[in-house]
Amino acid sequence: MELGQMQKSLQDYTKSLFVEGILDSQFLQLPQLQDESNSDFVSQVVSLFFQDSDRILNDLSLSLDQKVVDFEKVDPYVHQLKGSSSSIGAQRVKNACVVFRSFCEQKNVEACHRCLQQVKQEYYLVKNRLETLFKLEQQIVASGGMISAMDLGF
Amino acid sequence: MTVEQDCVALDQFPVGMRVLAVDDDQTCLRILESLLHRCQYHVTTTNQAQKALELLRENKNKFDLVISDVDMPDMDGFKLLELVGLEMDLPVIMLSAHSDPKYVMKGVTHGACDYLLKPVRIEELKNIWQHVVRSRFDKNRGSNNGDKKDGSGNNEGVANSDPNNGRANRKRKDQYNEDEDEERDDNDDPSSQKKPRVVWTVELHKKFVAAVNQLGFEKAMPKKILDLMNVEKLTRENVASHLQKFRLYLKRISGNQQAIMANSDLHFLQMSNGLDGFHHRPIPVGSGQFHGGAAAAGMRPFSPNGILGRLNTPSGIGGVRNNLSSPSSGMFLQNPTDLGKFHHVSSLPLNHIDGGNILQGLPMPLEFDQLQTNNNKSIIAGNSMAFPSFPTQQSSLPNNNNHLVLEGHPQASPSAFPGHQINKRLEHWSNAVSSSSSTLPPAQNSNSIIIGHQFDVSPLPHSKPDSLEWNTQNASSSYSIPFFYYDSSQMRQSGNYGPTTDAMLSSNPKEGFIVGQQKLQSGFMGAEAGSLDDIVNSTMKQEQSQGDLSEGDLGYGGFSSLRTCL
Numbered sequence: 146m147e148l149g150q151m152q153k154s155l156q157d158y159t160k161s162l163f164v165e166g167i168l169d170s171q172f173l174q175l176p177q178l179q180d181e182s183n184s185d186f187v188s189q190v191v192s193l194f195f196q197d198s199d200r201i202l203n204d205l206s207l208s209l210d211q212k213v214v215d216f217e218k219v220d221p222y223v224h225q226l227k228g229s230s231s232s233i234g235a236q237r238v239k240n241a242c243v244v245f246r247s248f249c250e251q252k253n254v255e256a257c258h259r260c261l262q263q264v265k266q267e268y269y270l271v272k273n274r275l276e277t278l279f280k281l282e283q284q285i286v287a288s289g290g291m292i293s294a295m296d297l298g299f
Numbered sequence: 300m301t302v303e304q305d306c307v308a309l310d311q312f313p314v315g316m317r318v319l320a321v322d323d324d325q326t327c328l329r330i331l332e333s334l335l336h337r338c339q340y341h342v343t344t345t346n347q348a349q350k351a352l353e354l355l356r357e358n359k360n361k362f363d364l365v366i367s368d369v370d371m372p373d374m375d376g377f378k379l380l381e382l383v384g385l386e387m388d389l390p391v392i393m394l395s396a397h398s399d400p401k402y403v404m405k406g407v408t409h410g411a412c413d414y415l416l417k418p419v420r421i422e423e424l425k426n427i428w429q430h431v432v433r434s435r436f437d438k439n440r441g442s443n444n445g446d447k448k449d450g451s452g453n454n455e456g457v458a459n460s461d462p463n464n465g466r467a468n469r470k471r472k473d474q475y476n477e478d479e480d481e482e483r484d485d486n487d488d489p490s491s492q493k494k495p496r497v498v499w500t501v502e503l504h505k506k507f508v509a510a511v512n513q514l515g516f517e518k519a520m521p522k523k524i525l526d527l528m529n530v531e532k533l534t535r536e537n538v539a540s541h542l543q544k545f546r547l548y549l550k551r552i553s554g555n556q557q558a559i560m561a562n563s564d565l566h567f568l569q570m571s572n573g574l575d576g577f578h579h580r581p582i583p584v585g586s587g588q589f590h591g592g593a594a595a596a597g598m599r600p601f602s603p604n605g606i607l608g609r610l611n612t613p614s615g616i617g618g619v620r621n622n623l624s625s626p627s628s629g630m631f632l633q634n635p636t637d638l639g640k641f642h643h644v645s646s647l648p649l650n651h652i653d654g655g656n657i658l659q660g661l662p663m664p665l666e667f668d669q670l671q672t673n674n675n676k677s678i679i680a681g682n683s684m685a686f687p688s689f690p691t692q693q694s695s696l697p698n699n700n701n702h703l704v705l706e707g708h709p710q711a712s713p714s715a716f717p718g719h720q721i722n723k724r725l726e727h728w729s730n731a732v733s734s735s736s737s738t739l740p741p742a743q744n745s746n747s748i749i750i751g752h753q754f755d756v757s758p759l760p761h762s763k764p765d766s767l768e769w770n771t772q773n774a775s776s777s778y779s780i781p782f783f784y785y786d787s788s789q790m791r792q793s794g795n796y797g798p799t800t801d802a803m804l805s806s807n808p809k810e811g812f813i814v815g816q817q818k819l820q821s822g823f824m825g826a827e828a829g830s831l832d833d834i835v836n837s838t839m840k841q842e843q844s845q846g847d848l849s850e851g852d853l854g855y856g857g858f859s860s861l862r863t864c865l
Contacts, residue, residue, distance in 0.1 A: 175330070197324060225323075229324050232330050
């Protein structure tokens with residue numbers, strides 16, 4: 146594929162993520178923080194996010210699977226996930242967390258299970274999309290192209 | 300603004316401002332770190348609160364500002380906040396994904412100078428340096444003129460009130476700004492200039508107390524007090540501010556009858572002086588809302604170097620106890636008799652109050668913090684921090700959670716207030732404060748009051764270290780401790796005080812001056828004297844702008860500007 150086309154694809158792809166609400170403007174702040182001194186910033190942060198989230202989702206599953214669910218434990222996990230997803234701009238994940246928390250407060254186990262599923266779904270979605278995004282970028286870079294911050298946002 | 304200019308002038312500050320960022324979530328921490336770098340700050344990160352404390356303790360001068368997440372597994376962010384405030388007297392900004400006002404409130408009352416919501420944006424971080432300036436400024440003000448640090452503080456003023464963190468209620472802030480501007484005009488000096496501080500020496504305070512007694516506590520109005528005192532160069536604002544602090548002080552101590560009485564004078568003075576730490580923003584008069592300003596920036600936990608430092612930083616509260624007994628915590632006015640009703644404990648250890656007392660004061664800031672965040676919050680509950688109100692809290696200084704730790708008593712017998720002597724009033728004051736603490740919701744009047752308590756009558760030496768030493772030297776009755784400086788421009792009244800204050804006041808008819816006893820606590824105040832002033836000032840200002848304080852809703856309270864004296 147030609148470089149120009151790849152770049153166009155990248156832009157379109159990125160745009161779609163925003164349009165679909167998978168990412169929000171917070172995500173746009175990330176490339177702005179990237180510079181020569183931390184040229185990998187965006188991918189580093191996103192990786193950290195994936196790591197943290199994988200761990201949290203795992204812990205959440207375990208907690209909710211207990212016979213007696215300890216909401217005192219569940220809530221902080223969700224809260225943390227909400228914080229990190231919002232910092233990265235994973236809007237739908239964050240929104241799902243908000244809903245999840247409200248059910249935690251109500252101590253509604255079943256609803257919480259559903260929420261967890263929802264959060265996981267949104268998370269896997271954003272993870273998948275971001276991974277694709279990075280691949281596209283890598284391809285461009287590999288072909289000698291440059292990715293600018295502009296490409297990552299509108 | 301002048302302050303900003305000054306800041307910039309000082310070695311390129313805020314560039315290179317040293318920030319310690321604490322967050323257990325590595326994603327957020329990494330982003331925060333980058334954002335801070337982007338703002339050209341020098342950043343150190345850690346994902347453990349315990350480690351953060353170690354870093355801070357290792358070298359207190361290594362950092363200018365701390366930003367910490369609220370929810371951390373190894374230590375509650377609020378707890379870290381308190382400890383940092385107490386031990387290191389650094390501005391702390393809380394960070395959280397919780398936008399629930401009660402968390403914000405908690406932040407304020409625990410002494411945070413700001414509360415940011417995640418996701419954090421760079422715009423918000425760009426202004427955080429203001430907290431550092433403000434706190435230095437306040438400290439500067441609190442101490443003897445010219446003593447303190449660099450010039451960043453000197454120009455008071457407008458800058459303070461203005462940049463208040465974006466987060467605070469905009470409404471209040473606007474109001475506040477408006478009011479502040481008005482108030483400033485009322486001041487003797489242009490607000491942008493440093494006003495000469497009034498040092499409330501023991502002598503002066505005695506006169507003040509005598510005047511208040513003569514007029515009747517409830518009826519004591521700054522103007523009349525001023526007339527009775529007949530002191531040259533003392534302005535109504537100065538008196539108003541002092542009065543406010545005094546009232547707050549009384550409330551605070553009212554909860555703690557025992558022991559405090561003796562030290563009240565000193566305590567009071569110390570407290571007042573101690574407020575330095577809080578940078579208070581001028582409390583806007585208007586709306587009765589709390590001055591965000593006061594509370595806001597300044598509310599850091601009072602633990603200014605002085606008192607707290609002595610007290611012993613390590614554990615903060617726990618530590619305090621020990622400290623108190625040993626050094627004479629500065630706070631107190633040693634002259635029990637001189638002060639008339641207040642007796643202060645001459646030898647420190649009054650702290651016995653509960654060892655924790657002194658600290659009690661410390662934690663206050665928490666409350667204050669909340670205040671701060673609200674822009675208008677008056678010092679309210681802050682008192683936990685600032686004032687050493689030893690009140691009943693003995694054991695728990697840290698308890699502050701949102702409470703004005705003040706005095707433990709939730710309510711002393713209020714009713715008799717007016718008639719009582721200063722001692723009683725003090726009690727009330729304490730009580731009031733206590734009560735207010737419990738109710739503290741930022742919006743309420745309680746805000747301002749708290750700070751008041753702390754003022755022990757005793758003049759507190761402004762410089763922090765002094766305060767502690769002070770006690771030891773205490774012996775002589777005539778020390779003239781630079782009392783707090785009133786920054787008249789700062790005082791503003793938030794007008795919220797009304798209800799709470801009244802309640803508080805009434806609660807303790809007889810506690811008398813708890814202050815005295817709390818001497819130790821007071822000591823602490825010394826350090827922050829400036830802040831107290833500010834608080835008082837702001838409160839007073841409000842008073843001024845609103846007309847007589849006493850008439851206000853507040854009743855005594857009037858202290859709107861409870862800046863977190865801490």
